[in-house]
Amino acid sequence: MSLPIRAFIRSFSSGSIQRSAIKNVTIIGGGLMGAGIAQVAASTGHNVVLVDQTKDILKKSHSSIEKSLQRVVKKQYAEDPKAGEAFMAKVLSQLCTETDPAAAVKSSDLVIEAIVENLEVKKKLFASLDKAAPKHTIFASNTSSIPIKEIAVATKRMDKFGGLHYFNPVPVMKLLEVIRIPETSDDTFNKLLAFGKAMGKVTVNCKDTPGFIVNRLLVPYMMEAVRMVERGEATPQDVDTAMKLGAGYPMGPFELTDYVGLDTCKFIIDGWHAKYPNNPLFDPSPLLNKYVAEGKLGNKVGEGFYKAKK
Numbered sequence: 001m002s003l004p005i006r007a008f009i010r011s012f013s014s015g016s017i018q019r020s021a022i023k024n025v026t027i028i029g030g031g032l033m034g035a036g037i038a039q040v041a042a043s044t045g046h047n048v049v050l051v052d053q054t055k056d057i058l059k060k061s062h063s064s065i066e067k068s069l070q071r072v073v074k075k076q077y078a079e080d081p082k083a084g085e086a087f088m089a090k091v092l093s094q095l096c097t098e099t100d101p102a103a104a105v106k107s108s109d110l111v112i113e114a115i116v117e118n119l120e121v122k123k124k125l126f127a128s129l130d131k132a133a134p135k136h137t138i139f140a141s142n143t144s145s146i147p148i149k150e151i152a153v154a155t156k157r158m159d160k161f162g163g164l165h166y167f168n169p170v171p172v173m174k175l176l177e178v179i180r181i182p183e184t185s186d187d188t189f190n191k192l193l194a195f196g197k198a199m200g201k202v203t204v205n206c207k208d209t210p211g212f213i214v215n216r217l218l219v220p221y222m223m224e225a226v227r228m229v230e231r232g233e234a235t236p237q238d239v240d241t242a243m244k245l246g247a248g249y250p251m252g253p254f255e256l257t258d259y260v261g262l263d264t265c266k267f268i269i270d271g272w273h274a275k276y277p278n279n280p281l282f283d284p285s286p287l288l289n290k291y292v293a294e295g296k297l298g299n300k301v302g303e304g305f306y307k308a309k310k
């Protein structure tokens, strides 16, 4: 059952959110998604280790988690700021950071990978985690577009492998796609579903098909918006206004591309184009490529199709 964010935090504080067998969670990648996943996992009573490549990156992840938590707490505890402070301190005490993935998975029940959208990099990571993690540890990838099985083959625990695909911003978006490959055991899949529910998410079961459910529809839509601008048919501003006011979307496709990250969008579309070269829905975009080459990666760097609001 879906919960608005306030009710969700309240239900966690009062202990009414469903518990799962998974208590210790390692999240690899402390960017946009990893930081959000870490925040919500810690907010729902899990012990979280967040891993990234350097201490500096992890400092930024920690500060973005604190900012997001402050937003949540400010509203949830408007009438009881002391309780809000206590909640925030408890959440932060359940979250630690680490730069060594092997050390971070030593007592982990579940590893969620949220690193760069690149198959070879993800496989290399999982192959090394497979050697370092205990036998019972479940592995999951938050990939947007790479088949889960292509990543899982890097390990010898395909029965304990699945996909957990979160949505940005993780503290707000209620959906979690839970993906199984043919090798995923029922026990693993049920544990992943229960974990998603314990995080307060509404889960949908997905097969390991390109883009699962949401991105199979969202990616062609966003790319067609970019192509519309390339053809000179409309400006990004007009497309965004049209889709917000005419279709009721909270963000237009260009605002959303900036929010997701243009580099991530490019990784996705390039990957699908290489795999399905004859599908025009997955054609790469010269405009997107140009922005990425110029370093305009979206809100995370301050500029994409738009300049980010301060």
Ligand SMILES: CCCCCCCC(=O)CC(=O)SCCNC(=O)CCNC(=O)[C@H](O)C(C)(C)COP(=O)(O)OP(=O)(O)OC[C@H]1O[C@@H](n2cnc3c(N)ncnc32)[C@H](O)[C@@H]1OP(=O)(O)O
Binding pocket: 005, 006, 068, 069, 071, 072, 075, 143, 144, 166, 167, 168, 169, 171, 172, 173, 215, 218, 219, 222, 223, 250, 251, 256, 260, 264, 265, 266, 268, 269
């Ligand atoms: C071409 C390739 C494409 C590939 C795509 C791949 C990506 C993926 O694999 C999958 C994805 O994630 S796709 C992206 C999915 N996300 C969306 O569609 C977000 C759309 N935007 C929104 O929902 C709202 O603008 C949003 C919720 C973001 C902001 O809402 P508002 O505009 O109304 O702004 P606010 O009033 O500031 O926020 C509303 C409530 O949410 C709280 N909030 C927002 N951001 C937060 C954050 N980061 N942390 C904590 N709380 C946050 C905000 O405080 C407010 O709360 P309430 O006052 O209680 O409602």
Ligand SMILES: NC(=O)C1=CN([C@@H]2O[C@H](COP(=O)(O)OP(=O)(O)OC[C@H]3O[C@@H](n4cnc5c(N)ncnc54)[C@H](O)[C@@H]3O)[C@@H](O)[C@H]2O)C=CC1
Binding pocket: 028, 029, 030, 031, 032, 033, 034, 051, 052, 053, 057, 113, 114, 115, 116, 117, 118, 121, 125, 142, 143, 144, 145, 165, 166, 167, 168, 259, 260, 261, 264, 300
């Ligand atoms: N941006 C979005 O809206 C969404 C992205 N995703 C997926 O989540 C994953 C991460 O995406 P974002 O968080 O947006 O990317 P991001 O670029 O914000 O963060 C990626 C992080 O991973 C770290 N990293 C890279 N290689 C690493 C390694 N070997 N070990 C440890 N850390 C490493 C980077 O330093 C960076 O901090 C991708 O697979 C993406 O497709 C899924 C849902 C939504």
